[in-house]
Structure formats: structure tokens, C-alpha cells
Amino acid sequence: MFQRLREDKALQGTLLILPTLAVMVGLLIIPLGLTLIISFGQRTADGGVIYTFTLDNYLRLVGITPGCGFKSECFDPLYANILWRSLTLALQTTALVILLAYPLSYFIARAPLKRRNTFLFMVLVPLWTNFVIRVYAWMMILRTQGVLNGILGWLANLLGLPFVPLEMLYTPSAVLVGMVYEFLPFMILPIYTSLEKIDPALYEAAADLGANAARTFLRVTLPLSMPGIVAGTILVFIPVMGTFIVSDILGGRQVILIGNLIQRQFLDARDPTFGSAASLILMVMTLIVTYFYTRKFGFGEEIVAV
Amino acid sequence: MSEFAVELRDVVKTFATPEGGKLNAVDHVDMHIRQGEFFSMLGSSGCGKTTSLRMIAGFEWPTEGEVFIDGQPQGRKPPFQRPVNTVFQSYALFQHMTVAQNVAFGLEMDKVDVNEINRRVSEALAMVKLNGMEKRSPRQLSGGQQQRVALARALVKRPKVLLLDEPLGALDLKLRKEMQLELKALQQEVGITFVFVTHDQEEALTMSDRIAVMSRGKVLQIGAPVEIYERPNCKFVADFIGETNILTGQVRSVDGTHLKVYVPDLEAEVSAVAESQFQPGQPVHLSIRPEKIRLAEERSLNENCFAGNVIQSAYIGSDTRVKVKVGKIVLKVWEQNHISTLDPDAYFQQNEQTWATLFPENTLVLPFEEG
Ligand SMILES: Nc1ncnc2c1ncn2[C@@H]1O[C@H](COP(=O)(O)OP(=O)(O)O)[C@@H](O)[C@H]1O
Ligand SMILES: [Mg+2]
Numbered sequence: 001m002f003q004r005l006r007e008d009k010a011l012q013g014t015l016l017i018l019p020t021l022a023v024m025v026g027l028l029i030i031p032l033g034l035t036l037i038i039s040f041g042q043r044t045a046d047g048g049v050i051y052t053f054t055l056d057n058y059l060r061l062v063g064i065t066p067g068c069g070f071k072s073e074c075f076d077p078l079y080a081n082i083l084w085r086s087l088t089l090a091l092q093t094t095a096l097v098i099l100l101a102y103p104l105s106y107f108i109a110r111a112p113l114k115r116r117n118t119f120l121f122m123v124l125v126p127l128w129t130n131f132v133i134r135v136y137a138w139m140m141i142l143r144t145q146g147v148l149n150g151i152l153g154w155l156a157n158l159l160g161l162p163f164v165p166l167e168m169l170y171t172p173s174a175v176l177v178g179m180v181y182e183f184l185p186f187m188i189l190p191i192y193t194s195l196e197k198i199d200p201a202l203y204e205a206a207a208d209l210g211a212n213a214a215r216t217f218l219r220v221t222l223p224l225s226m227p228g229i230v231a232g233t234i235l236v237f238i239p240v241m242g243t244f245i246v247s248d249i250l251g252g253r254q255v256i257l258i259g260n261l262i263q264r265q266f267l268d269a270r271d272p273t274f275g276s277a278a279s280l281i282l283m284v285m286t287l288i289v290t291y292f293y294t295r296k297f298g299f300g301e302e303i304v305a306v
Numbered sequence: 307m308s309e310f311a312v313e314l315r316d317v318v319k320t321f322a323t324p325e326g327g328k329l330n331a332v333d334h335v336d337m338h339i340r341q342g343e344f345f346s347m348l349g350s351s352g353c354g355k356t357t358s359l360r361m362i363a364g365f366e367w368p369t370e371g372e373v374f375i376d377g378q379p380q381g382r383k384p385p386f387q388r389p390v391n392t393v394f395q396s397y398a399l400f401q402h403m404t405v406a407q408n409v410a411f412g413l414e415m416d417k418v419d420v421n422e423i424n425r426r427v428s429e430a431l432a433m434v435k436l437n438g439m440e441k442r443s444p445r446q447l448s449g450g451q452q453q454r455v456a457l458a459r460a461l462v463k464r465p466k467v468l469l470l471d472e473p474l475g476a477l478d479l480k481l482r483k484e485m486q487l488e489l490k491a492l493q494q495e496v497g498i499t500f501v502f503v504t505h506d507q508e509e510a511l512t513m514s515d516r517i518a519v520m521s522r523g524k525v526l527q528i529g530a531p532v533e534i535y536e537r538p539n540c541k542f543v544a545d546f547i548g549e550t551n552i553l554t555g556q557v558r559s560v561d562g563t564h565l566k567v568y569v570p571d572l573e574a575e576v577s578a579v580a581e582s583q584f585q586p587g588q589p590v591h592l593s594i595r596p597e598k599i600r601l602a603e604e605r606s607l608n609e610n611c612f613a614g615n616v617i618q619s620a621y622i623g624s625d626t627r628v629k630v631k632v633g634k635i636v637l638k639v640w641e642q643n644h645i646s647t648l649d650p651d652a653y654f655q656q657n658e659q660t661w662a663t664l665f666p667e668n669t670l671v672l673p674f675e676e677g
Contacts, residue, residue: 204365205398207385209463210415219411223402 047270194228308377
């Protein structure tokens with residue numbers, strides 16, 4: 001028996017992936033199958049599920065009221081808007097995070113070796129406090145009587161200008177700010193890693209061959225750091241699509257995302273069938289975007305000329 | 307066009323050391339590199355070769371002094387505005403580009419027209435014998451081929467001066483020897499001034515028109531290979547280039563370039579020649595190359611003939627390398643094996659008595675140095 005285990009590479013491999021496989025099947029594949037089945041069911045008045053096959057839940061999500069037909073007055077964009085808002089907010093967040101993370105990563109990657117670790121440490125420090133607490137901190141900052149308005153008011157007072165506190169909390173921008181803040185480290189780390197791997201002699205070679213700083217960046221630095229951007233985008237975009245805590249705390253009832261929708265269907269509205277359908281739509285949307293993205297840019301492996 | 311392709315005039319480069327001190331990596335260096343010359347900087351690791359080269363390229367600026375390229379002071383011009391190109395020790399090829407894209411890069415930066423770029427890229431690749439490799443990634447090439455891409459990428463820009471920092475350092479011995487000859491031939495073909503950095507003296511001697519021997523940030527001697535080897539100007543150069551025997555003594559008398567030097571370890575006076583001025587009474591070194599000492603069974607009538615005892619002998623094919631104890635000194639002597647024979651007596655045997663002749667014209671007087 002042990003003799004066979006020592007020699008049979010395939011058997012070794014099977015044994016090694018077995019625990020993960022068990023977890024994946026038990027906690028991912030089976031629940032996903034159940035979700036799929038439930039999403040085609042009907043809710044009962046007390047929040048139970050009748051297992052039938054109906055597309056009503058999906059039709060409601062794209063704005064078609066079941067039993068009303070395909071007339072324009074039957075179109076209810078409520079949920080379609082939520083889907084659209086979730087997608088655009090996730091794309092905006094990812095784009096903003098790239099724009100903020102790139103210069104910072106570049107700065108850290110080119111700092112002297114000793115300082116780099118200090119800077120990376122500082123990037124990671126916020127992650128030691130609880131996610132929810134950090135979002136609440138933003139609430140303190142953005143509230144009408146919050147820190148930011150306090151500072152602005154003090155400045156306005158100093159300059160003798162009239163000041164009305166800004167309504168910043170419970171707006172899409174507040175949610176955007178919170179998301180960008182929460183997910184920034186997940187973009188900084190992969191971009192830093194790919195920038196740090198670039199041999200500084202390449203910058204010198206580019207300069208030597210006649211490239212100024214801008215052209216060196218566009219032709220050498222950026223292409224060689226694409227793997228970091230791609231990996232970071234995957235790490236940021238996917239969780240942002242599904243998050244509900246940030247929008248819950250900083251968006252309130254004004255900024256409902258698909259994550260909030262799903263959460264409410266299960267906990268408040270007690271409609272697991274609709275919640276399941278929304279979960280699957282979220283998954284499909286995320287997969288579609290990720291699929292086209294990775295088809296164009298890969299998964300962040302090193303790029304080699306072909 | 308200036309007579310000199312590159313000049314370093316009294317150049318100093320000071321770095322802060324990690325210990326908080328200061329170090330002159332390049333210390334008051336003067337070099338005048340002629341147009342079309344194959345010029346080498348030779349010295350052991352850390353002597354300031356790379357720093358000197360980087361100041362010509364524009365990656366570093368001199369702390370003091372000035373770098374001139376083709377007669378023009380370079381001041382603080384960035385690398386992309388200097389008419390020089392570099393072949394880096396690590397090659398520094400762009401892995402995300404093909405071989406052809408690597409070579410085209412410099413021309414694209416100069417906004418050369420596309421057809422012209424294509425023509426010059428294939429010309430450059432043909433020159434380094436890489437035609438057919440255009441579409442490959444640098445990763446799919448051997449070390450020697452990557453080296454050629456780096457060379458083509460720099461040469462395609464037709465620089466006034468090509469700077470090469472130990473370009474053959476990463477290649478194995480056989481390939482290195484091949485590339486030495488090829489590089490030299492290439493330089494003669496294109497007629498561009500090459501400034502070549504190496505710590506390998508044989509490489510420098512083989513390839514260079516002139517060599518600058520460096521040590522601790524200073525240039526000790528600049529000259530053609532034959533001058534550096536036959537007429538070193540100091541003990542360090544004599545010792546660093548090839549092998550030599552160094553004796554220490556005191557000048558007794560001076561007659562033009564002919565000196566008599568008393569060597570305590572031999573308890574005798576040695577006749578020698580000098581390239582510079584010495585005074586009687588001055589402490590000096592004598593340098594004589596191992597292949598220039600003659601061993602004989604009989605005492606010769608020449609000056610400087612000393613009785614000795616063979617303490618070690620190694621047959622290495624072309625030569626027999628012998629250590630001879632003369633007085634308190636052990637001399638390295640290389641005797642060429644002129645005659646083909648199996649007779650062991652024809653080669654030197656341990657404990658054999660012998661007479662060593664140090665011909666005065668082969669014995670060079672050099673200034674005294676501590677240590
Ligand atoms: N950027 C730098 N900062 C501090 N010291 C340096 C730097 N570059 C080189 N040095 C020091 O200068 C000396 C000469 O270095 P270098 O020119 O690289 O020598 P070589 O190329 O002859 O081996 C070495 O002692 C090296 O440690
Ligand atoms: Mg060096």
C-alpha cells in the first residue's frame with residue numbers, strides 16, 4: 001500500500017487535492033445547485049419555498065412584472081437599475097483603485113530597500129482593524145456633522161465665507177469612497193510585486209536608447225506591470241460586485257446594490273427564491289466581465305513576447 | 307570632429323558609503339579616448355570602471371570634473387540626449403518584446419520612418435548573425451544570442467561611442483574567446499569607438515588598441531597592450547598584468563637609463579633599466595617577467611647571473627614552470643620546451659643546481675610602494 005503511494009504520482013495527486021475537493025463540493029457545488037433549484041421556485045407566504053419551475057424571479061429582476069405581459073407599463077426598472085448601478089460602481093471603483101494604487105506602488109517599488117518594507121507595512125496596517133469598523137469610521141468622517149464638514153466649516157469660517165454643511169453620507173459617491181478605501185491594498189500589493197520585479201537596468205536601457213521618462217513608462221514600465229494590474233483588478237472587481245456592507249453603512253436606503261438586495265431578500269423580505277435568482281445573476285454578471293477581461297489580459301501571469 | 311571621441315577631465319565621483327562615510331569611486335581620472343579606438347578599462351572589481359562608464363552614458367553625473375563626448379561637454383545631460391549607447395552586463399533586454407522589437411526600440415524613439423527601421427533592424431541582426439530570430443522572445447535565446455541582441459540593439463542606433471560593461475562576463479570560456487574575436491572584428495568593421503570594461507586582463511590585451519589600468523578609483527597607466535605589459539609604470543600594473551617577479555632594493559648608481567640596484571635578499575647588485583628618473587640611495591622595486599629569465603647549467607658571462615636551486619618544477623606542455631631559490635628569494639621562471647624529448651633531464655628537476663640570468667634590459671626599475 002505505502003509502496004504504491006510512494007511510486008504512483010497520480011495517486012499522490014489525488015490524495016493531495018482530496019480535502020480541498022471535499023470542501024469545494026460540500027460548501028460550493030452543492031449549495032450552488034440548491035440555489036439554482038430554489039431560484040426557479042415560488043415563495044410561500046411564510047418565507048418557505050415551493051419547488052416548481054418558473055422564470056418569474058428572473059423576469060422580475062430584469063424588470064418584467066410576472067402576469068402583466070410585455071407591455072411598456074408593465075416594465076419596472078427598479079431591479080434592473082440596481083444591477084446596472086452595481087456593475088458601474090464596481091467598474092468605477094476598480095478604475096479609481098488602479099489610478100490611486102499605481103503611483104503609490106511605483107513610489108514604494110522605487111524606494112530604497114529598507115524603506116519599502118516600512119511602506120508596505122503601512123499599507124497593510126488598516127487591514128488589522130475590523131472591516132466594519134473601518135467603514136463606520138468613514139461614516140464619522142462623511143456625516144453632516146462629521147469630521148470633513150467640521151474641517152470645511154472651520155476653513156470657511158477662517159476665510160469669512162458662508163458655509164452650509166454638505167450632504168455627503170448616503171450618496172453613491174460616499175459608497176464609492178468607502179469601496180476605494182477598502183479595496184486599495186488589494187490593488188497595491190500585486191502592482192507593487194510586478195513593479196518590484198522589473199530590473200532597474202531596463203529603465204536605464206530605455207533611457208540609453210533614447211526614451212524619455214514618459215516613453216519609458218508607456219513602452220517598458222506599464223507593459224511589464226500589466227500582470228500586477230490584471231491580478232489586482234480580479235482581486236478588487238469580484239468582491240466589490242458582491243459587497244453589501246459598504247453600501248449598507250455609507251449608502252443607507254439611497255444606494256442599494258445587488259449585494260444589499262440579496263441580503264434583504266433572505267433576511268428581511270423572506271423571499272429566498274428571489275434572493276437565489278439575484279445571487280445567480282450576480283455570479284453570471286461577474287463571470288462575464290471577468291471572462292472577457294481575462295481573455296484579453298490573461299490572469300496576471302508574466303508576459304512574454306510571442 | 308574632435309580628435310577624441312570621449313574625454314574625462316579630472317573627473318571625481320563621490321558616493322556616500324552605508325557606514326556614513328564618503329568614497330571616491332572615481333578619483334581625479336583623466337582619459338582621452340581617440341576616435342575609432344577600441345579602448346578598455348581594466349581593473350579588479352570595485353575599482354570604479356562601471357562608475358566611469360556610467361558617467362559617460364549619463365546614468366551618473368561627475369561630482370567634479372567634466373565628461374566630453376566628441377568635444378562637447380556633457381554636463382548633466384540625460385542619457386537619451388547623448389550620442390552613446392550601452393551594452394549592459396545583464397543585457398537588459400525587454401522580455402515583453404521580440405528580438406526585432408528590441409532592436410527597433412531605439413530607432414522608434416528617434417522617430418525613424420518604418421521602412422528605414424525595418425531595413426536597419428535586419429541589417430543589424432545580420433551583422434550579429436541573428437537573422438531568422440526576429441520573432442523570438444529573448445527568453446528563447448541562449449546567453450550568447452541574447453548578448454548579440456543587446457549588441458545589435460545598441461549598434462543599430464549608430465552611436466558615436468559604444469559602451470560595453472563586462473559584456474562577456476556571463477558567457478562560458480569557449481564562447482567568450484569566440485566573442486572576443488568577433489567583437490573586435492565587428493568594431494573594425496563599423497569603425498565606432500568602443501569603450502570596453504573588463505576585469506579580465508587577457509581579454510583586454512587581446513582586444514584593445516589601448517588599455518587604462520585602474521585601481522581604487524585611479525588610472526595608473528594608459529597605453530597599448532605591449533606598453534602595459536613590457537613597460538608597466540608601477541609595481542601594481544606589473545603585478546596585475548600577467549605575472550612577474552618583484553625584488554626590492556636601493557639604487558646604487560645611475561648612468562642614463564641604466565641603473566645599478568643593490569638587492570639585500572640577493573646580497574648583490576643588479577643591473578637594470580628605468581623609464582623614469584631615479585636618484586642614488588632611493589628605494590625601488592625591480593620587476594622581471596618569468597618568461598624573460600634564462601636558466602642554465604653553467605654560469606654565463608652576463609651580468610646578473612645568480613646561482614640557484616630548483617625547488618619546484620611543473621611541466622605544462624608548452625612550458626616548464628620552475629621555482630628557483632636564489633639567495634632569500636624564490637623566482638618564478640618559465641622555460642619554453644624548445645626540444646621534443648622524453649628525457650626527464652631536459653626538463654628541470656627538483657633540487658637541481660642552476661644559474662639564473664636576469665638580463666638587465668628585461669629588468670625594470672619601478673618606484674617603491676609600501677605593501
Ligand atoms: N550607487 C552607488 N552608491 C554607493 N557606492 C557605490 C555606488 N556605485 C558604486 N559604488 C561603489 O563605488 C566603487 C566602484 O564601483 P564600480 O564602479 O561599480 O566598480 P567596478 O565596476 O570597477 O567593479 C565600489 O566600491 C562600489 O561599492
Ligand atoms: Mg562593474
